[in-house]
Amino acid sequence: MAKFGFIGTGNMGGALARAVCNAVGGENVILSDKSAVTAQLLAEELKCSYGDNSTVISTAKYIFLGVKPQMLKALLESIAPLLEKRQDRFVLITMAAGVKLSFFNEALGREYPIIRIMPNTPVSKGKGMILYSPNGSVFMDEIGEFCDSLKLAGRVDRLDEGLIDAASAVSGCGPAFVYLFAEAMADAGVECGLPRNKATEYAAQTLLGAAELLLTSGKHSGVLKDEVCSPAGTTIAGVHSLENNGFRGAVMDAVKAAYDKTKNIGK
Numbered sequence: 001m002a003k004f005g006f007i008g009t010g011n012m013g014g015a016l017a018r019a020v021c022n023a024v025g026g027e028n029v030i031l032s033d034k035s036a037v038t039a040q041l042l043a044e045e046l047k048c049s050y051g052d053n054s055t056v057i058s059t060a061k062y063i064f065l066g067v068k069p070q071m072l073k074a075l076l077e078s079i080a081p082l083l084e085k086r087q088d089r090f091v092l093i094t095m096a097a098g099v100k101l102s103f104f105n106e107a108l109g110r111e112y113p114i115i116r117i118m119p120n121t122p123v124s125k126g127k128g129m130i131l132y133s134p135n136g137s138v139f140m141d142e143i144g145e146f147c148d149s150l151k152l153a154g155r156v157d158r159l160d161e162g163l164i165d166a167a168s169a170v171s172g173c174g175p176a177f178v179y180l181f182a183e184a185m186a187d188a189g190v191e192c193g194l195p196r197n198k199a200t201e202y203a204a205q206t207l208l209g210a211a212e213l214l215l216t217s218g219k220h221s222g223v224l225k226d227e228v229c230s231p232a233g234t235t236i237a238g239v240h241s242l243e244n245n246g247f248r249g250a251v252m253d254a255v256k257a258a259y260d261k262t263k264n265i266g267k
Contacts, residue, residue, distance in 0.1 A: 002030035005060025007053050009033045009042050013066025015124035019153035021046040032056045057082040062091050069096040069265055076107040091142055093117055098265030101135045113137040118168040121175050128154030129171040133161040169259035177254055182207055
């Protein structure tokens with residue numbers, strides 16, 4: 001019997017399934033998807049099992065629900081009878097944006113062990129940020145096993161549920177903002193004469209290196225910025241231009257807009 005089950009193997013569900021298979025072995029994972037072919041193809045790639053939703057719900061201990069928020073209510077209605085029949089321990093893991101843990105209690109009619117997670121797309125490369133918040137029914141050893149299963153997906157960090165939406169606006173939506181910035185840097189490089197492939201490579205590697213330095217140096221981002229800005233130099237001229245164009249304000253507005261939208265989804 002597979003210990004980890006996935007209902008929904010799209011971009012995010014599939015990426016997490018891949019990370020879990022690498023961490024615990026494919027023999028411990030079972031997949032299902034509304035497209036049976038999608039689940040089968042991924043299962044063959046990962047050397048794990050596949051089946052329908054009822055098989056996953058009836059057998060797996062850790063059940064990842066990889067469906068969109070608008071599809072969640074229908075899914076919970078369909079699996080509620082199967083969950084009621086189970087006599088053993090299981091943990092539901094939801095990644096639906098804006099949907100609180102309390103929603104599951106209401107939809108399922110009882111409180112089951114549930115972990116709410118918000119991953120981002122870089123989990124597909126093992127460099128993701130996964131926020132999680134368990135309800136009071138999840139045991140500590142289960143939290144440990146859950147975290148271990150995702151260790152190859154990236155950083156895993158526990159957060160109070162009240163902060164999940166705010167954090168998701170930074171790490172969940174953030175990759176899109178970063179890609180826009182990288183594209184803009186590459187576009188500027190092309191304008192200055194660089195070939196497109198070189199400009200994109202240089203922008204991407206610069207972001208990668210700067211992020212690693214920010215994570216490992218222990219220095220504030222402002223200090224790291226200052227270290228690049230020589231007096232009367234080229235970098236401070238560029239920083240001045242960004243400030244004139246409201247760069248920081250625009251980024252803050254983008255994160256706040258994403259946060260507000262997430263809060264509206266949960267209403």
